[in-house]
Amino acid sequence: MHFGKPILLVFITFYAGSAVKAQYKEPEKKDKIETFYPKVPFDSLQAKQMLAKGKATIKGVAFTKPKSKWGFKVGQRIYANQIKITLFPVTPYLESWYALRKEKENLKKSRYVYLSNDAYRYRLEAITNSDGEFTFPNMKPGKYFLQGFLGYTHYGTYNEYTGSGYNSYGGQTDYYQQKTYSVDHEDRIEEFVEIKQDGEIVRLKLN
Incomplete structure (x- = not known):
């Protein structure tokens, strides 16, 4: 359904000889959401080969820290409890996606850069335990990109x-309640990791 421009209505009420006009308030304008995708072709055969079974292992621990009012992570670690960690092979397509994301999303919060459906299919997933630990076994040598989304709640007082x-004494006292x-x-939380030799164990902090 399409609506035209809002109509300004003025209501006049007479009370004791004076007129009162209702004020119309324009709705707040929100930034239009923009979406972007890499223009580099995705090579599904290359991604499939990179995710083939090997003898290496990635062992990681996922966590974050509360942010200060200046945006810096400080304080004690908040471990990722039962969250999904996703692993992608670092193909030219993913490198293009990562560079495009840094370019577009940093300029505007309403901009989002996505992987194509085909590229998103070629991934591995692991679930963290209560200590934030996760494992990707049977990996081949190569470069990989790991990502997770860690939710938490910050509590405070005022x-x-x-x-x-x-x-x-005749003075005024202000009262406050905490x-x-x-x-x-x-x-x-995300990180790049590289396996250099088949059979090695790579340890990673994902934060």
């Missing part, structure tokens, strides 16, 4: 003003 009164608040976050 003092809410509840009123004021006069004390016994209250708690919570803010939900989701961090995108």
Whole structure:
């Protein structure tokens, strides 16, 4: 259904000889969501060969830290408990996707860069335990990109003003009550890793 431009309506009510006009407020404009895909052709045969079974192992631990008001990660680790870690082979297509994401998403929050459906099919997945640990066994030598999304809740306290009164000295006293608040976050944790020799064990911190 298509609607035209909003119509400004003015209501006039007479009360004690005065007129009151209702004010129309324009709706807030949101940035239009833009989506992008790499233009490099995806080679499914290459991706399939890179994900063929080998004798190497990737062992990792996934975690994040709360962010300060300046955007830096500080404090104790928050381990990824039962989240999915996805592994992609680093093909020319994925390298193009990663470079495009850095270019587009950093400029605007309403921009998103996606893998094609064909490229997304060629992946491996693992689930972390309660300590954030995960394993990808039977890997071949090569470069891989690992990614997970770790959600957590930050709790804090603040003092809410509840009123004021006069004390016994005639001065005014302000009263406050401590209250708690919570803010939900989701961090995108990711890392590139390289297996150089068949049979080796590569250890990784994903944060």
